[in-house]
Amino acid sequence: MTTRGNRSEGDVVVIGGGVVGGAIALGLARSGARIIILDEGDVAFRASRGNFALVWVQSKGFGMPEYALWSRRSADDWHGLAAILREEGGIDVAHSQPGGFMLCLSEAELDKRVEMMRRLHNSQPLTDFPYEVLDHAETKQRLPAIGKDVVGALYSPLDGHVNSLKLFRALRETCQRRGVDYRPESPVESIVPRDGEFSISGSWGEVRAGKVVLCAGLGNSRLAPMVGLDAPVKPSKGQIIVTEKTEPFLHNPMVTLRQTDEGGVMIGDSHEDRGFDTVVGRPIISTMADRAIRMFPRLAGLNVVRTWSALRVMSPDGFPIYGQSESHPGAFLVTCHSGVTLAASHALTLAPAILAGELPAAVARFTARRFHVPAHA
Amino acid sequence: MFRPMRDLAPAVALNFTFDGKALKGRAGDTVAAALLANGIVACRETPVSGAPRAPYCLMGICFDCLVVIDGIGNRQGCLVPLAEGMAVETQHGRRHVEEV
Amino acid sequence: MTPLTDIGQLAEHYDLVVVGAGPAGLSAAARAAELGLIVLLVDENPTPGGQIYRAITTTPVKDRAVLGEDYWRGSSIVGRFERAKAAYAPGCTVWSLGPDEGEPGTFEIGLSLGGKARMIAASQAILTTGAQERPFPIPGWTLPGVMTAGAAQIALKGAGIVPVGRTVIAGCGPLLYLLASQLAAAGAEIVAVLDTTPKRNWTKALAAFPDFLRSPYLAKGLQLMAQTRRRLHFVSNVTGLAAAGEGRLASVTVERKGAAETIVCDTLLLHQGVIPGVNLTNAAGCEHFFDNEQHCWVPKLDRWFASSVPGIAIAGDGAGIGGAESAALRGEIAAFDAARRLGRLTKPERDRKAAPVRAELERRLRGRRFLDLLYKPAPQFLAPKDETIVCRCEEVTAGQIRDAARRLGVTGPNQMKAFLRCGMGPCQGRLCGPTVVELIAEVRGRTPAEIGYYRLRPPVKPVTLAELAALPQTEASVEAVVR
Numbered sequence: 001m002t003t004r005g006n007r008s009e010g011d012v013v014v015i016g017g018g019v020v021g022g023a024i025a026l027g028l029a030r031s032g033a034r035i036i037i038l039d040e041g042d043v044a045f046r047a048s049r050g051n052f053a054l055v056w057v058q059s060k061g062f063g064m065p066e067y068a069l070w071s072r073r074s075a076d077d078w079h080g081l082a083a084i085l086r087e088e089g090g091i092d093v094a095h096s097q098p099g100g101f102m103l104c105l106s107e108a109e110l111d112k113r114v115e116m117m118r119r120l121h122n123s124q125p126l127t128d129f130p131y132e133v134l135d136h137a138e139t140k141q142r143l144p145a146i147g148k149d150v151v152g153a154l155y156s157p158l159d160g161h162v163n164s165l166k167l168f169r170a171l172r173e174t175c176q177r178r179g180v181d182y183r184p185e186s187p188v189e190s191i192v193p194r195d196g197e198f199s200i201s202g203s204w205g206e207v208r209a210g211k212v213v214l215c216a217g218l219g220n221s222r223l224a225p226m227v228g229l230d231a232p233v234k235p236s237k238g239q240i241i242v243t244e245k246t247e248p249f250l251h252n253p254m255v256t257l258r259q260t261d262e263g264g265v266m267i268g269d270s271h272e273d274r275g276f277d278t279v280v281g282r283p284i285i286s287t288m289a290d291r292a293i294r295m296f297p298r299l300a301g302l303n304v305v306r307t308w309s310a311l312r313v314m315s316p317d318g319f320p321i322y323g324q325s326e327s328h329p330g331a332f333l334v335t336c337h338s339g340v341t342l343a344a345s346h347a348l349t350l351a352p353a354i355l356a357g358e359l360p361a362a363v364a365r366f367t368a369r370r371f372h373v374p375a376h377a
Numbered sequence: 378m379f380r381p382m383r384d385l386a387p388a389v390a391l392n393f394t395f396d397g398k399a400l401k402g403r404a405g406d407t408v409a410a411a412l413l414a415n416g417i418v419a420c421r422e423t424p425v426s427g428a429p430r431a432p433y434c435l436m437g438i439c440f441d442c443l444v445v446i447d448g449i450g451n452r453q454g455c456l457v458p459l460a461e462g463m464a465v466e467t468q469h470g471r472r473h474v475e476e477v
Numbered sequence: 478m479t480p481l482t483d484i485g486q487l488a489e490h491y492d493l494v495v496v497g498a499g500p501a502g503l504s505a506a507a508r509a510a511e512l513g514l515i516v517l518l519v520d521e522n523p524t525p526g527g528q529i530y531r532a533i534t535t536t537p538v539k540d541r542a543v544l545g546e547d548y549w550r551g552s553s554i555v556g557r558f559e560r561a562k563a564a565y566a567p568g569c570t571v572w573s574l575g576p577d578e579g580e581p582g583t584f585e586i587g588l589s590l591g592g593k594a595r596m597i598a599a600s601q602a603i604l605t606t607g608a609q610e611r612p613f614p615i616p617g618w619t620l621p622g623v624m625t626a627g628a629a630q631i632a633l634k635g636a637g638i639v640p641v642g643r644t645v646i647a648g649c650g651p652l653l654y655l656l657a658s659q660l661a662a663a664g665a666e667i668v669a670v671l672d673t674t675p676k677r678n679w680t681k682a683l684a685a686f687p688d689f690l691r692s693p694y695l696a697k698g699l700q701l702m703a704q705t706r707r708r709l710h711f712v713s714n715v716t717g718l719a720a721a722g723e724g725r726l727a728s729v730t731v732e733r734k735g736a737a738e739t740i741v742c743d744t745l746l747l748h749q750g751v752i753p754g755v756n757l758t759n760a761a762g763c764e765h766f767f768d769n770e771q772h773c774w775v776p777k778l779d780r781w782f783a784s785s786v787p788g789i790a791i792a793g794d795g796a797g798i799g800g801a802e803s804a805a806l807r808g809e810i811a812a813f814d815a816a817r818r819l820g821r822l823t824k825p826e827r828d829r830k831a832a833p834v835r836a837e838l839e840r841r842l843r844g845r846r847f848l849d850l851l852y853k854p855a856p857q858f859l860a861p862k863d864e865t866i867v868c869r870c871e872e873v874t875a876g877q878i879r880d881a882a883r884r885l886g887v888t889g890p891n892q893m894k895a896f897l898r899c900g901m902g903p904c905q906g907r908l909c910g911p912t913v914v915e916l917i918a919e920v921r922g923r924t925p926a927e928i929g930y931y932r933l934r935p936p937v938k939p940v941t942l943a944e945l946a947a948l949p950q951t952e953a954s955v956e957a958v959v960r
Binding site for chain 1: 890932953
């Protein structure tokens with residue numbers, strides 16, 4: 001695993017083999033580059049194994065409209081990504097965009113959400129984002145299975161979902177077929193810019209490449225400073241419940257509840273700031289179960305097969321951080337908590353731009369410089 | 378397929394049904410044991426391929442004895458004691474979500 | 478003993494909660510109660526005894542010779558527990574066990590009984606959830622008509638029923654001979670006993686033979702083996718097995734000395750030893766290691782059977798396979814230490830009381846190593862041929878697992894689970910975990926110890942959403958979810 005002479009083994013090294021790293025690597029490989037993915041092993045903080053699998057646009061971008069546009073663009077491009085994964089990887093990732101609901105269980109919840117959406121879509125360029133506010137009767141017309149406690153909902157036709165574990169595997173499969181050199185159990189300890197290249201090493205050895213993309217999730221906060229970048233990301237714990245498989249009854253995703261193509265019902269979306277603790281907390285599971293049953297009373301008798309918690313990769317404002325190092329051009333940072341939603345943009349827009357050496361204008365606002373405003377003002 | 382061995386201690390006979398068919402079991406039996414004793418070959422079809430399955434471990438770990446008991450799906454037949462009048466049915470694939 | 482039939486009858490808090498009413502759990506609970514601890518014994522089965530003494534208080538089998546005297550010894554273990562001052566919740570499952578966030582130093586235990594869940598607190602826990610049969614994946618093992626040998630034994634003990642028609646028993650280990658003789662005595666038509674013990678194991682096992690000569694297993698084991706060989710059609714050195722049939726078992730094909738033979742049969746009973754059931758202990762956060770001689774994952778324990786999680790002890794076969802009699806002794810030792818940790822015994826008192834039990838345990842475990850080495854399954858029965866289903870729930874084959882390990886760089890069972898869904902079904906990996914690890918180890922040229930195991934999470938037994946929803950919530954939990 002060392003370099004042969006001075007020649008680099010790959011054009012680009014992608015650090016991180018999750019959904020973010022996989023999507024970037026696939027996009028790079030499809031553009032013809034030789035790619036090496038350096039990944040950790042079986043036990044790692046893998047948001048890719050624990051996420052909720054939404055391709056979601058609704059309510060995103062409050063405080064940064066560019067994020068709403070970027071998410072919507074990815075949701076649009078997701079149809080193309082799903083086709084690539086199906087054709088090149090042979091895997092149907094069960095992507096659909098049937099429109100998603102945010103169900104509210106009290107007038108207060110609904111008012112809060114409606115007000116947020118109104119403020120979000122008040123300003124250019126988000127005025128044309130389609131969404132509807134529904135009362136109980138209107139919601140029930142579209143989702144007959146809802147319970148009486150649902151006072152209303154927000155609906156957007158832009159929202160969809162996918163089977164995120166199939167996505168995870170499909171990205172690996174497609175990358176493999178594209179000749180991407182995937183190296184598990186290769187945690188990166190250091191990145192040293194040297195002779196216009198990057199020397200990336202760990203206890204497993206060293207590789208060199210002209211470009212390096214940091215897609216290491218929470219690990220990015222440690223790696224970024226090695227190449228003059230900044231990734232102030234922190235974990236946010238989320239818990240998920242999944243039930244046994246049932247007959248299909250729910251076509252659309254809710255922001256906190258969805259039925260997978262296999263039949264299981266996923267219930268999720270708690271937020272806790274608990275460092276790297278991933279212990280499943282029982283009271284939260286009960287609150288989630290309670291709300292799920294109030295949303296869809298027919299779920300009450302279903303057996304729970306698994307619960308888990310995973311760590312979201314959160315930046316200080318919750319938006320992605322993309323950037324190229326000014327001090328070490330060729331080093332890029334890609335970090336976000338919506339790796340599934342943004343997978344299409346990462347593979348189809350961001351990756352070719354990385355290969356070209358310049359990030360697109362659409363993501364210009366996403367650099368970590370936004371966190372340094374007071375210092376530089 | 379199983380049969381009772383010779384010289385068993387007497388037990389109260391219980392009536393139950395499997396897919397509507399009237400059967401008899403013994404008090405003290407689990408649902409899975411009663412099905413085996415009545416010559417039932419398969420008790421469920423898998424949600425993945427629809428393949429037939431029968432009780433495999435009888436100790437609560439394999440989940441191959443899943444059946445519908447009195448309208449409630451995916452119950453472990455090997456852990457539920459048989460009761461008079463029980464309606465047991467084949468678990469066809471995925472759990473049916475009960476209407477509430 | 479006070480039986481509890483409604484979950485509302487349980488107390489809020491116990492000094493000690495024991496999970497599993499096999500010999501270890503019954504003895505631990507009885508001993509702890511005798512030492513004055515407030516004890517709850519929880520068991521998912523309707524009657525005590527665990528698997529080894531299954532239905533000991535209710536079995537319809539009258540002829541004592543059928544099940545043998547070792548089985549009936551269970552009566553005295555249950556009898557002692559019945560006389561002890563402990564609470565007993567049969568038909569009650571434990572689906573979670575974790576630290577009580579509100580009260581550090583105690584555990585919050587999730588229980589379900591009669592369709593209702595409840596959380597109770599315990600200062601100490603002894604997990605005696607026992608063993609399970611080692612998965613025995615062969616082509617066709619999912620067909621109706623194929624079941625584990627242990628299952629046939631449970632059917633015999635619990636319901637007094639025996640297989641109808643031509644029955645084949647296949648595999649290795651002491652239980653195989655025991656079951657063959659029990660079923661034969663009960664009137665089953667056993668057409669063949671297929672022994673898969675690898676010939677070369679004898680060489681390794683011989684090193685442990687002198688110890689075995691002094692073991693309590695010896696006389697019993699030899700007698701059983703001789704009986705089986707004499708009375709039944711016994712086929713040794715079997716190197717391959719495949720069950721076949723359309724919708725149900727019709728035959729088993731046996732490979733031996735390079736030749737294959739097909740035996741028509743109605744029932745095939747499989748068994749290749751037992752391994753600790755690790756789902757609860759793993760989900761409770763106890764550390765485990767791979768025991769190379771028993772070839773399975775075993776919790777890391779000290780000599781009092783205390784796990785890596787303070788306050789949780791693991792006794793019985795769940796602590797590593799030792800058999801029924803050692804299980805009961807281990808339960809006692811764990812109970813002495815629980816009493817010490819609760820301040821009811823001083824260290825010297827504990828040591829003095831436990832000394833004779835410990836001496837007996839040592840005697841009982843003598844010779845175990847010989848059995849472990851002799852009956853270690855052959856590689857082809859641990860990591861089967863590609864077409865074999867490995868995960869029975871999600872119907873994932875050995876070939877798919879090998880392919881993902883080889884081509885997609887999957888290095889461990891947790892990533893495999895994410896990629897192929899093996900271990901995600903209702904059995905939660907109990908029937909595929911060891912095989913998945915074995916296959917990854919084979920492909921990557923590593924040992925199972927290096928590959929690791931599934932990281933398991935509650936609930937380890939089924940619990941409904943409604944049951945979970947009815948449990949207490951906290952201000953913090955609502956705040957984390959409602960936005």
